[in-house]
Amino acid sequence: MERLMDAIVKPTAGPGLELRRVPVPVPGPGEVLIKIHKTAICGTDVHIYNWDPWARIHITHPPMTIGHEYVGEIAQLGEGVTGLTVGQRVSGEGHITCHRCRNCHTGNIQWCKNTTSVGVDRDGAFAEYLCIPQTNVIPIDESLDEDVVAFFDAFGNATHTALMWDLVGEDVLITGAGPIGIIAAGICKYDGARRVIITDLNDYRLGLARKMGVDAAVNTGREDLLQVMKEQGLKEGFDVGLEMSGNGAAFRQMCSVMRNGGRISLLGLGNKPIEVDMNDIICKGLCLQGIYGRKMDNWHKMSYMVQGGLDLTPVITHRFHYTEFEKGFAAMNSGESGKVVLDWTK
Numbered sequence: 001m002e003r004l005m006d007a008i009v010k011p012t013a014g015p016g017l018e019l020r021r022v023p024v025p026v027p028g029p030g031e032v033l034i035k036i037h038k039t040a041i042c043g044t045d046v047h048i049y050n051w052d053p054w055a056r057i058h059i060t061h062p063p064m065t066i067g068h069e070y071v072g073e074i075a076q077l078g079e080g081v082t083g084l085t086v087g088q089r090v091s092g093e094g095h096i097t098c099h100r101c102r103n104c105h106t107g108n109i110q111w112c113k114n115t116t117s118v119g120v121d122r123d124g125a126f127a128e129y130l131c132i133p134q135t136n137v138i139p140i141d142e143s144l145d146e147d148v149v150a151f152f153d154a155f156g157n158a159t160h161t162a163l164m165w166d167l168v169g170e171d172v173l174i175t176g177a178g179p180i181g182i183i184a185a186g187i188c189k190y191d192g193a194r195r196v197i198i199t200d201l202n203d204y205r206l207g208l209a210r211k212m213g214v215d216a217a218v219n220t221g222r223e224d225l226l227q228v229m230k231e232q233g234l235k236e237g238f239d240v241g242l243e244m245s246g247n248g249a250a251f252r253q254m255c256s257v258m259r260n261g262g263r264i265s266l267l268g269l270g271n272k273p274i275e276v277d278m279n280d281i282i283c284k285g286l287c288l289q290g291i292y293g294r295k296m297d298n299w300h301k302m303s304y305m306v307q308g309g310l311d312l313t314p315v316i317t318h319r320f321h322y323t324e325f326e327k328g329f330a331a332m333n334s335g336e337s338g339k340v341v342l343d344w345t346k
């Protein structure tokens with residue numbers, strides 16, 4: 001008889017999500033079945049919940065289970081899976097890559113041209129069980145707090161964006177104090193940046209960034225960034241910029257306050273094209289790097305940074321049982337939240 005489980009499902013092409021009974025997936029050859037312990041809600045999940053233009057383009061075949069930030073334990077191994085054991089604590093890389101294209105062959109799986117995403121293109125982790133290929137399973141040390149590991153996927157985006165450049169003794173500007181921007185701020189401080197300044201228009205999120213240890217959290221709606229830079233001892237502008245907002249005004253301001261030869265990594269996806277003064281970028285010799293996903297190596301660095309003392313608990317603001325997922329999405333939509341963790345263990 002087919003086994004059933006609870007799952008948070010996008011039922012139809014429209015707003016909202018539904019808790020449903022769906023079949024427990026059966027791991028095929030090379031696949032692993034994971035029993036989910038904790039999950040975290042990502043901005044992507046909120047797009048899917050709200051059914052905004054991004055979701056309408058990317059969620060092509062409802063009904064489907066969503067979610068891609070999780071930690072759990074191995075419940076079952078498919079045929080031919082080696083090196084993993086039932087009961088082992090794991091998370092997983094959410095981008096399923098082809099292993100055949102030029103980028104996959106050269107270790108740059110984040111640029112695979114045939115990527116499919118867990119919880120977007122295929123059934124996701126907001127369920128009692130998730131099935132993924134063995135190659136995407138990431139063993140997680142028992143010493144790590146599961147509430148934090150639940151959002152390692154987002155931590156991976158932040159790690160990839162921040163560690164793109166040398167941060168030691170550098171001054172960093174982060175535009176956008178969403179959870180990934182706040183986590184990135186923690187990484188930059190941990191990694192030896194001199195000053196980390198974050199900007200946003202949301203005071204609640206700027207407050208969370210302060211708890212993460214930023215040197216200044218600036219509401220650009222009413223505060224003068226140039227004045228704050230002066231107070232913080234910046235003389236020539238920022239060495240490194242991490243663009244996390246997808247907002248044109250924020251990016252233009254970033255370009256205007258970078259030092260000549262500064263480096264910017266870009267993670268924030270915009271909801272429309274943004275206008276930039278190319279002369280600003282050219283004449284300053286700025287280096288821009290687009291960031292997508294995370295490198296597989298980032299997973300190791302994440303565990304080791306947390307074990308080394310990087311405390312990400314300030315970014316967790318809400319914890320709910322999975323049956324109360326509506327409260328979690330309401331918190332995310334309110335703008336007054338960091339990471340929201342859902343518990344699947346009881």
Ligand SMILES: [Zn+2]
Pocket residue numbers: 097098099100101102103104111112113114115
């Ligand atoms: Zn590939």
